[in-house]
Amino acid sequence: MSRLGRVPIxxxxxxxxxxxxxxxxxxxxxxxxxxxxxxxxxxxxxxxxAAARTRDANDRLEAALAAVADRYARAAGDYDGVGTAADRSxxxxxxxxxxxxxxxxxxxxxxxxxxxxxxxxxxxxxxxxVAAPPAxxxxxxxxxxx
Amino acid sequence: xxxxxxxxxxxxxxxxxxxxxxxxxxxxxxxxxxATIWSxxxxxxxxxxxxxxxxxxxxELVGLNRRLGxxxxxxxxxxxxxxxxxxxxxVTSGRFDARVLRDLERLGEHGATAGPRTAAHPAExxxxxxxxxxxxxxxxxxxIEEPIDLGGIGKxxxxxxxxxxxxxxxxxxxxxxxxYLLEAGGDIACRGPAPDGATxxxxxxxxxxxxxxxxxxxxxxGAVMTSSRLVRHWRSPAxxxxxxxxxxxxxxxxxxxxxxxxxxxxxxxWSEVWSKSLFVAGxxxxxxxARSRGLAAWWIDADGRVAMTPAARERTLWVRDEAATA
Numbered sequence: 401m402s403r404l405g406r407v408p409i410x411x412x413x414x415x416x417x418x419x420x421x422x423x424x425x426x427x428x429x430x431x432x433x434x435x436x437x438x439x440x441x442x443x444x445x446x447x448x449x450a451a452a453r454t455r456d457a458n459d460r461l462e463a464a465l466a467a468v469a470d471r472y473a474r475a476a477g478d479y480d481g482v483g484t485a486a487d488r489s490x491x492x493x494x495x496x497x498x499x500x501x502x503x504x505x506x507x508x509x510x511x512x513x514x515x516x517x518x519x520x521x522x523x524x525x526x527x528x529x530v531a532a533p534p535a536x537x538x539x540x541x542x543x544x545x546x
Numbered sequence: 547x548x549x550x551x552x553x554x555x556x557x558x559x560x561x562x563x564x565x566x567x568x569x570x571x572x573x574x575x576x577x578x579x580x581a582t583i584w585s586x587x588x589x590x591x592x593x594x595x596x597x598x599x600x601x602x603x604x605x606e607l608v609g610l611n612r613r614l615g616x617x618x619x620x621x622x623x624x625x626x627x628x629x630x631x632x633x634x635x636x637v638t639s640g641r642f643d644a645r646v647l648r649d650l651e652r653l654g655e656h657g658a659t660a661g662p663r664t665a666a667h668p669a670e671x672x673x674x675x676x677x678x679x680x681x682x683x684x685x686x687x688x689x690i691e692e693p694i695d696l697g698g699i700g701k702x703x704x705x706x707x708x709x710x711x712x713x714x715x716x717x718x719x720x721x722x723x724x725x726y727l728l729e730a731g732g733d734i735a736c737r738g739p740a741p742d743g744a745t746x747x748x749x750x751x752x753x754x755x756x757x758x759x760x761x762x763x764x765x766x767x768g769a770v771m772t773s774s775r776l777v778r779h780w781r782s783p784a785x786x787x788x789x790x791x792x793x794x795x796x797x798x799x800x801x802x803x804x805x806x807x808x809x810x811x812x813x814x815x816w817s818e819v820w821s822k823s824l825f826v827a828g829x830x831x832x833x834x835x836a837r838s839r840g841l842a843a844w845w846i847d848a849d850g851r852v853a854m855t856p857a858a859r860e861r862t863l864w865v866r867d868e869a870a871t872a
Contacts, residue, residue: 534747542777
């Protein structure tokens, strides 16, 4: 007879029952944990979707801002061009003023004859001069019964 | 009836149809081809009038208006006309509506006989999105709940169909480009060169008849249609001066402050639809509506001044008295 054979039978049964109870509780705990994780996943799913949408919106906003910045840069470039053209025009006007200065001095010496205080205007027609209409091939307008 | 050719290759014909003068000017056709085209045009317009008129006792539309609320088989022209009218109502958000016959009858227009009113689906209960005409395309059955007046769009369709016929027959007869101008009571369809080789020039009738036109415009090709209260107006039983252009929303004569509206476009029927819809918009609403649609439109106000859209200005050759703001 072995040593095990000397252990009373009720102790063996108790040990087996304890092991089975432990295994059962382990299974129950695992099942509960899995269920809780699934529920948490379901709860978090809308938040994850919202986060993804926010990320997309952010990407689009970033792209739009980049486009606006690009447009702003182009507008600034155009404005620089306009400023340069305005400078050139200013220089041309200054040169023209220099050329006109002698003429202005000459005009001071011109004497304008005195105009009469009153002048009798000629007869004025109140009828506005309206050009004749071009010849038309047909006339559109109201009509009789359909 | 043929009028003697004014120049080589120019033929002019005239008759009466749809209660108005019907005139055709052909450029570049020989005598025989011109006579054939005119004969075909008259037959085509007669067939359209037989289908769409509300003034002819034997017309198909008159028969349909007498059978409200029941499915009625109709011919191809009337079916197409009802389809076009329904589409026009939707596109113009209800400003164009063929169901104005009862209003004309109430206002005492000569020839407006609408018959008894049905209880179901009164016109004012049908919003723009709902069909005013129920159609079955395969069997060509239609059912209307309110009597129909296809007056304006009917004339536009008559011009559209007849103009297509002219183009087809002219193309068969000669290799050269032919020009034509087809006029039915102040509404015009034209294409190709005019007798002088230039673009067709169309005068817009002035309110004060007998003097110069209000404007002269170039018809690039297509149609020039006018809705006016100058000709068809009468005194109502209540003693008011009323006309035939009815606002479907108020059931009263429309076009507050306007005398006439002319629209130029590629198609006679749609040009007619828009001229009437713009007239209904009145003096205050016509400018924004016409510009938003990109229409070439001219309108004459009660003071006799002409206003126009930018698209119309491009086609305007001469204007007598232009309003300060358009």
